[in-house]
Amino acid sequence: MAGRVEGKVAFVTGAARGQGRSHALRLAEEGADIIAVDLCDHIPNVGYPSATEDDLAETVRQVEALDRRIVARKADVRDRDAMKAVIDEGVAQFGKLDVVVANAGIVVIAAWDDTSVEIWDQTISTNLTGVWNTIQLTAPHLIAAGGGSMILTSSAAGIKGLPFISAYVAAKHGVVGLMRAYATELAEHSIRVNTLHPTGVNTPMADPSTMAAYGPLLEAHPRVAAMMTNLLPIEMTEPRDQSNAVLFLASDEARYVTSMEFTVDAGNTQY
Numbered sequence: 001m002a003g004r005v006e007g008k009v010a011f012v013t014g015a016a017r018g019q020g021r022s023h024a025l026r027l028a029e030e031g032a033d034i035i036a037v038d039l040c041d042h043i044p045n046v047g048y049p050s051a052t053e054d055d056l057a058e059t060v061r062q063v064e065a066l067d068r069r070i071v072a073r074k075a076d077v078r079d080r081d082a083m084k085a086v087i088d089e090g091v092a093q094f095g096k097l098d099v100v101v102a103n104a105g106i107v108v109i110a111a112w113d114d115t116s117v118e119i120w121d122q123t124i125s126t127n128l129t130g131v132w133n134t135i136q137l138t139a140p141h142l143i144a145a146g147g148g149s150m151i152l153t154s155s156a157a158g159i160k161g162l163p164f165i166s167a168y169v170a171a172k173h174g175v176v177g178l179m180r181a182y183a184t185e186l187a188e189h190s191i192r193v194n195t196l197h198p199t200g201v202n203t204p205m206a207d208p209s210t211m212a213a214y215g216p217l218l219e220a221h222p223r224v225a226a227m228m229t230n231l232l233p234i235e236m237t238e239p240r241d242q243s244n245a246v247l248f249l250a251s252d253e254a255r256y257v258t259s260m261e262f263t264v265d266a267g268n269t270q271y
Contacts, residue, residue, distance in 0.1 A: 002031065003029070003030035003031030003032075004030040004031070004247060004251040004252075004253065005027055005030045005031050005032040005098075005099065005247065005250050005251055006030065006031030006032075007031060007032075008027075008031070008032045008033075008098040008099055008250070009032060009033045009034075009035065009090070009091075009094045009095075009096055009097050009098050009099070010024070010027045010032045010033070010034055010035070010097075010098065010099035010100070010101060010250065011034075011035040011036075011037075011087060011090065011097055011099070011100050011101065011134075011138055012024045012027075012034060012035070012036050012037075012101045012103060013036075013037050013038070013077050013101065013102055013103050013104035013130070013134055014037075014038055014039075014051075014077075014103040014104030014105065015034070015036035015037065015038050015056065015059050015072065015103070016036075016038035016040055016051035016052070016053075016055035016056040016058075016059055017038075017051050017055045017058075017059070017203070017204060018051075018201070018203035018204055018205060018239060019103055019153070019198070019201055019203055019239045019242050019243070020036075020038065020059075020101075020103045020104065021055075021058075021059045021062070021239075022239035022240055022242065022243040023101050023103060023239075023242070023243045023246045024036055024059055024063060024070075025059075025062055025063060025066070025243070026240065026243035026244065026246065026247050027099065027101075027243075027246070027247060027250060028063045028066045028068040028070075029066055030247060030251075031068075032068065032098075032099065032250075033068055033069040033070065033094050034063050034068065034069070034070040034071070034072075035070070035071050035072075035086065035087065035089075035090030035091075035094070035097070036056070036059060036060075036063075036070060036071070036072040036073075037072070037073055037074070037075040037077070037083065037086050037104075038051050038055070038056050038059075038072075038074065038075075038104070039051070039074070039075070039076050039077070039104070040052055040053045040055070040056055040074045041074075041076075043106055043122055043126070044118070044122070045108045045116075045118065045119050045122060046106050046107075046108060046122075047108070047109065047209050047210055047213055048204050048205055048207045048209055048210050049204055049207070051204075053074060056072050056074065057072075059072060060072045069093075069094065071086070071089060071090040071093055071094070073085075073086040073089070076130075077102075077104045077126060077129075077130030077131075077133055077134060078125050078126060078129060078130055078133070080133050080137065083133055083134070083137050084137050087137055087138060087141065091141050096141065096144070096145045097138060097141035097142055097145060097148065098142065098145055098148040098149070098250075099148060099149050099150075099151070099250040100134060100135070100138045100142070100148070100149070100150040100151070101151045101153070101246055101250075102130070102131045102134040102135065102150070102151070102152045102153060102175075103153045104126065104130055104134075105126060105127045105130075105153060105171075106122065106123060106126050106127065106205075107123070107165055107168045107205060107210070108122070108123060108165070108167065108168070109164055109165060109210060109213035109214060109217070110164060110165075110166075111164055111217060112164075112166050115166055115167055119167055120167045123167035123168055123170075123171055124167060124170065124171050124174075126171075127168065127171035127172065127174075127175070128170075128171040128174040128175060128178075131152055131175050131178055132178060135150060135152075135178065135182055135193075138150070139182075139186060139189075139191065142186075142189070142191050143186075143189045143191070146190060147189060147190025147191055147192075148190075148191050148192070149191070149192045149193075149194075149249055149250045149251075149254070150179075150182070150186075150191065150192065150193040150194070151194055151195075151196055151246050151249045151250065152175050152178065152179050152193065152194070152195045152196070153175070153195070153196050153198070154172045154173075154175040154176055154179075154195040154196060154197050154261070155168070155172040155197055155198060156197055156198065156199050156263070156265045156268045156269050157169045157172045157173075158172030158173050158175055158176050158195065158197055158261075159176075159197055159261065159263070159269045160227065160269055160271075161227075162227055162228065163217070163218075163221065163224040163227060163228075164214065164217045175195060176195050176261060179193050179194060179195045179259065179261075180259055183258045183259035184259070187258065192249075192254070192255075192257060192258035193258060193259065194249050194254075194257060194258060194259070194260045194261075194262055195260070195261050195262065196242060196245055196246060196249070196262050196264065197261055197262065197263040197264065197265055197269065198237060198242050198264055198265060199230055199236065199237060199264075199265035199266050199268040200230075200235065200236035200237065201236055201237050201238070201239055201241075201242060202236050202237070202238050202239065203239060206236060214228075226271060227271060228268075229268070229271065230265070230266035230267055230268045231266060231267020231268065231270050231271070232266040232267050234266055237264060237266060241264055242264050245262055245264045249262060
């Protein structure tokens with residue numbers, strides 16, 4: 001039985017671990033070949049450990065163990081030249097590009113008055129400009145393939161103003177704007193563009209150091225604490241929960257789904 005994305009080629013950013021690795025593996029399980037990038041380096045102000053080249057190598061190992069092909073390179077989504085080189089290399093090797101998963105992102109926990117210019121610039125350039133770079137550099141390949149699917153990772157924070165991550169909230173709302181604009185402009189090429197909106201996900205971004213940074217802020221500002229609560233009785237989702245949504249949006253099952261905010265948030269945005 002053919003997989004749900006059998007014969008497709010998918011480009012995934014932030015693929016060394018966490019949601020990015022999970023997305024790459026879920027798509028590979030269902031028949032896709034993978035082009036993958038990750039920064040594999042630390043960004044100042046980010047409190048949790050960053051992915052490494054060893055992490056990216058492990059993604060390669062796991063994709064190849066599924067008998068799928070992968071081109072994986074160290075590249076920063078903020079670096080258009082580096083991104084273009086990897087995308088062009090992957091397309092040259094695999095012959096086309098069908099699916100784009102703009103997943104790479106960072107978060108820095110800080111109250112509004114502790115959000116420095118550096119934190120703002122790093123977050124916007126990675127989480128918003130990095131997505132814009134990804135769309136612009138991959139769209140010509142999807143047009144050449146006769147269409148495809150772009151899935152842009154936003155967040156529950158792309159729908160409501162979660163506290164103490166104002167730069168992240170602004171960037172993730174901006175990703176929704178990119179989705180709507182490009183869904184409109186690329187529709188004539190049969191390219192679908194949607195956003196994914198997770199609640200918390202069990203990845204290194206949500207490790208104990210990140211959660212610890214929230215504690216004193218939520219204690220000092222208890223009126224906003226409820227905004228972090230999911231409607232369903234879980235603390236956070238697993239990466240595969242998000243990857244199942246990515247797979248659906250990438251597949252022909254979603255062939256008429258575009259310009260949509262797809263929430264996998266356990267009801268978080270209903271508060």
